[in-house]
Amino acid sequence: NAGVMQNPRHLVRRRGQEARLRCSPMKGHSHVYWYRQLPEEGLKFMVYLQKENIIDESGMPKERFSAEFPKEGPSILRIQQVVRGDSAAYFCASSPPLKFEAFFGQGTRLTVV
């Protein structure tokens, strides 16, 4: 069973461009979470999704950020019109339906230049 797969591992975008981060959860996991780690800060919750549904997006910035977890395919975190302050490591985690233990991917490091 492959772990949580995130790609790309590193992403460089110019200010104003769009960033798309992908996360394939572990097989059998229907819950996906996105976390962000800003420089010198801890992990911060962004959004929690089940297949085709956003359950909790209380940690998502109100503008430019969106997430989806379609019926088929990976979960996508999309950041439009990126700014320097979006530079961070973005981690995805997944968990099975009846358990709370989350399994993490290796993260995508976004750098906005």
Place this chain on the structure above:
Amino acid sequence: ILNVEQSPQSLHVQEGDSTNFTCSFPSSNFYALHWYRWETAKSPKALFVMTLNGDEKKKGRISATLNTKEGYSYLYIKGSQPEDSATYLCAFHAGNNRKLIWGLGTSLAVNP
């Protein structure tokens, strides 16, 4: 606002020393407390999930205790080894919410 506090922020010990660190969390609306181990350039790996007051969990030389009434958990490492060097994170689940609230971690360095 839910806060999870970890102390110390960093720790340097010699190989063979035993050590422990603390995680403090809100004592109300408790559901679960998680400990994760995070090595540099890797992803966080779950160590323990603890749900009951008085829980004690053990995995090899690492163990953890939980006090939900006063809102703290201790992680112990017996006979530290260089490969134990990592950041140890705790995370709190409130109620039945799957969202994890994270502490900033304790960074452990074990010198050979």
